Amino acid sequence: MRFLTGLQPSGKLHIGNYFGAIQAAIDLQNKGEAFYFIANYHAMTTSPDAETLRANTYEMAIDLLACGLDPEKAVFFAQSSVPEVNELAWILSTVCPMGLLERCHSYKDKIAKGFSPNHALFAYPALMAADILLYDSDAVPVGKDQKQHLEVTRDLAGKINDAYGEGLLRMPEAIISEVTAIVPGLDGQKMSKSYGNTLPVFGEEKALRKLINKKVVTDATPLEDPKPTEGSIILALYKLFATPAQYEEMVAAHQRGGVGYGQFKKDLFEAYWEYFRAARERREWILANPGYVDEVLAAGALKAREEASKVISRVRKAVGLI
Ligand code: ADP
């Protein structure tokens, strides 16, 4: 079974990304062949500044490696290291009806957010289909928001196979993480960069302690009174990091009263800080070893390109490009 997923290099990872997508995706490296790439061509559609793109790409690579992506087990590379993907995207575009792209939510959402309706943004799903089909992927773990793009991918693979021969492109399945609960932000809305309510996975201890202390929203129940457990942001976040016994203890302390929110926030910080200790140490090691990330990505690119070249030569031949 070959798994493949792409991650947009969009700045600092937050715990919503971690628990909602990254943890489960990285776990697949133990369940089969895993391909992970940083979708830097895709990021260009909304991040046109070269230095920002480069820095975000490195930051994403560092963070994923710190979070446990193991380059000994998985193939890890930057999308742009395999430019053949653009050729496959072009070939897919020739069978891609305009209406299919016009119906895509992500394009409409981006336009609604004020991005200029450029061709790359419009053609994004065709490139994403190429990302998947270029590596003969069997299964693609993605968030619910990407479900439609997987449908486009299957649709395009079907059209190519109808036109040029059954089995030319492997038909991938989506693995949609329906079960993942939405991680609440510090203010209780969905955690998201666009709401400015995130808790980063990595950062400086003092600043993060302060962030939790100042920004996690609570009600005004006095210290001595019992506190509501329903809708508690502290409890929802604590549950992600604490053992079941620690979590039950905090629920009981809410119900008993006599403990203030300041203490609960302190407990939340400690559990969070401990949870990412190993990842933080790996990250520090990576930062202290310049060259490591480049080496990993170069080795990944080599393997990825080898796989890609099999598919692209098969396709070129089938469509009459030689
Ligand atoms: P943001 O909303 O901060 O821009 P992204 O859209 O870049 O986050 O999210 C990348 C991935 O992380 C998606 O697959 C999404 O499902 C997951 N994710 C983001 N925020 C959350 C959240 N609050 N809870 C669960 N999963 C999340």
Ligand code: TRP
């Ligand atoms: N579009 C995906 C996102 O925004 C990222 C992505 C690009 C991707 N290509 C992919 C995901 C291929 C899975 C497979 O999150």
